[in-house]
Amino acid sequence: MAMTRGYGVFLLRRLGFAALTLLGLATIAFVMTKMIPGDEAQIAAGPDAAPEQVEAVRLRLGLDVPLALQYLRFLYRVLQGDFGTSITTYQPVVADVAQVLPGTLELVLLAMILNLFIGIPCATFAAVRRDRLPDLIGRVVAVIAGGLPIFWLALMLQYFIASKLKLLPISGQYSFDFSAETRTGMPVFDALLGGDLTSLRDALAHVVLPAGVLALHFSAQIFRALRVSLLGVLEGDFIVPVRAKGASIGRILLRHALPNSMAPVLTLAGTQVAEMLGSAVLVEVVFARQGVGAYLANAVLQKDTFAVVGTVLFVGILVCAVNLLVDVLHLALDPRIRATALGGVRA
Numbered sequence: 001m002a003m004t005r006g007y008g009v010f011l012l013r014r015l016g017f018a019a020l021t022l023l024g025l026a027t028i029a030f031v032m033t034k035m036i037p038g039d040e041a042q043i044a045a046g047p048d049a050a051p052e053q054v055e056a057v058r059l060r061l062g063l064d065v066p067l068a069l070q071y072l073r074f075l076y077r078v079l080q081g082d083f084g085t086s087i088t089t090y091q092p093v094v095a096d097v098a099q100v101l102p103g104t105l106e107l108v109l110l111a112m113i114l115n116l117f118i119g120i121p122c123a124t125f126a127a128v129r130r131d132r133l134p135d136l137i138g139r140v141v142a143v144i145a146g147g148l149p150i151f152w153l154a155l156m157l158q159y160f161i162a163s164k165l166k167l168l169p170i171s172g173q174y175s176f177d178f179s180a181e182t183r184t185g186m187p188v189f190d191a192l193l194g195g196d197l198t199s200l201r202d203a204l205a206h207v208v209l210p211a212g213v214l215a216l217h218f219s220a221q222i223f224r225a226l227r228v229s230l231l232g233v234l235e236g237d238f239i240v241p242v243r244a245k246g247a248s249i250g251r252i253l254l255r256h257a258l259p260n261s262m263a264p265v266l267t268l269a270g271t272q273v274a275e276m277l278g279s280a281v282l283v284e285v286v287f288a289r290q291g292v293g294a295y296l297a298n299a300v301l302q303k304d305t306f307a308v309v310g311t312v313l314f315v316g317i318l319v320c321a322v323n324l325l326v327d328v329l330h331l332a333l334d335p336r337i338r339a340t341a342l343g344g345v346r347a
Contacts (some may be wrong), residue, residue, distance in 0.1 A: 014327055016319040022313060026078070029312040030071055033305040040303035043303050044087035061087065074309065082240070083314060084306030093310030097292060102185030103173060104284065104291035107214070108276045110188065110207055114215035116269065119222025124258070126223070127230035128249060138223060146220030150279050154286040162209060171208045171288035178202055210287040214279060218272050225268050229261040236260075274319040281315070307344045 036226040042049070049057070058064050062073060077084060083203035126138040145153075162170035169175070173187050180191040180199035188207060191200035233239065247255075284293030292315060292317055299307035 005137050010331065011328075012237045016325060021320060022316050023075075025316045026075065026309060026313050027071070029309045030074065030305070033300075033303070033308045034067060035091065036300070036303050038303040039304055040087060040305055074306075078313065083310030086304050086307040088302045088304050088307065093307050094314070096295060096307065097183070097311055097314050100291050100295045101103055102290060103187075104277070104280050104293065106171070106186035106188060107207065107211055107280050107284070107289065108273065111211040111214035111218070111276055111280075112269065112273060114211055115222060118215055119219035120226060120265070123223045123226035124230065124253060127227050127234065128253070130231060136225075142220040142223045145216050146224075148217070150213060150217050151282045151286060153217065154210065154283050157209060158286060168209045173203065173206050173289050175202050175206075176198070179287055189210070193346045206289075210283045210289060214276055217279070218276065221268060221272065222265060226261060226265045228237055229264050233260045233273065265325070270329060271323070274322040274326070277315060277319055277322070 018029050039054070041054050041061065043059065045054045045057040062070060065073075074084065081094075083097075085092055086096055089096055122138055126135040129135050158170060162168050178187065178199050180187065180194045180196045180203070183190050183193055187203035188200065191197075191203050234252075239252065239256060280291065281293035281296060283289075284291040285297050286292065292311060296308065296311045298304075299311060
């Protein structure tokens with residue numbers, strides 16, 4: 001009973017924190033969009049609309065009431081699952097976001113795969129050669145890659161790799177001759193499902209650079225976390241008899257060190273998924289990819305208040321949901337975290 005009650009209190013606390021986070025996010029986004037110069041009703045009605053048409057649109061969108069009432073009405077609609085209607089596409093914001101979300105999810109998924117494929121081998125190599133040249137180089141590169149702003153890194157790689165060296169496409173999700181049938185809204189997976197190797201190569205060429213930008217930034221965190229964890233395990237007492245038996249370093253790593261060092265990496269990777277969703281917005285804008293980022297940037301330029309606030313809140317809900325899932329997994333997998341979070345209640 002005490003354990004069940006502890007879990008319930010934990011979940012309620014996390015849900016309450018998530019609700020406050022989303023409320024603050026909605027408030028900030030709403031206020032900021034109202035500060036952007038321009039008349040929303042005029043934009044929605046069109047540049048050539050007559051004054052009476054603009055007023056009709058203002059009444060229809062509820063822009064004729066005080067800002068406080070507009071905000072309260074917005075929150076009431078959100079609680080009912082209505083994020084408003086875009087004044088530029090004339091479609092529900094939820095429908096617009098659902099249409100572009102697969103592109104963002106594909107970018108995040110491929111970036112996470114690259115993130116682990118870069119961070120784990122590099123950290124393992126550095127830990128085995130502690131304080132030698134490969135370890136020092138890896139630590140320096142990790143500090144630099146982790147400290148660079150993502151949008152700046154995206155612009156630099158786009159300029160040198162795509163524009164100057166012309167090794168990869170400079171922008172977009174696929175070429176004009178892309179022929180894979182749209183099934184999921186994710187070009188790479190659509191090409192895979194259709195067995196179209198030509199389209200698959202084209203889609204991969206377009207996604208490698210933006211996914212690589214995200215992966216480079218976040219793999220620095222994976223590198224540091226796994227390196228420290230591996231060093232602690234390799235210096236542990238239980239590794240001494242394994243070495244004494246003449247086991248190779250490869251066997252020690254695969255059978256003993258890595259399995260006992262991956263817990264913090266998996267924890268960090270779960271947290272990074274939520275961070276990547278937010279960072280992907282910047283990368284999509286730089287590389288002109290069809291996703292939530294491009295939709296949000298266009299909404300800001302068009303002063304589409306409902307689209308801006310709705311999209312920000314939608315992404316915020318995704319991030320909060322991922323963070324909540326990660327917290328629950330931490331609670332279930334790590335007795336130390338469980339003991340702390342549940343006030344010392346034992347499983």
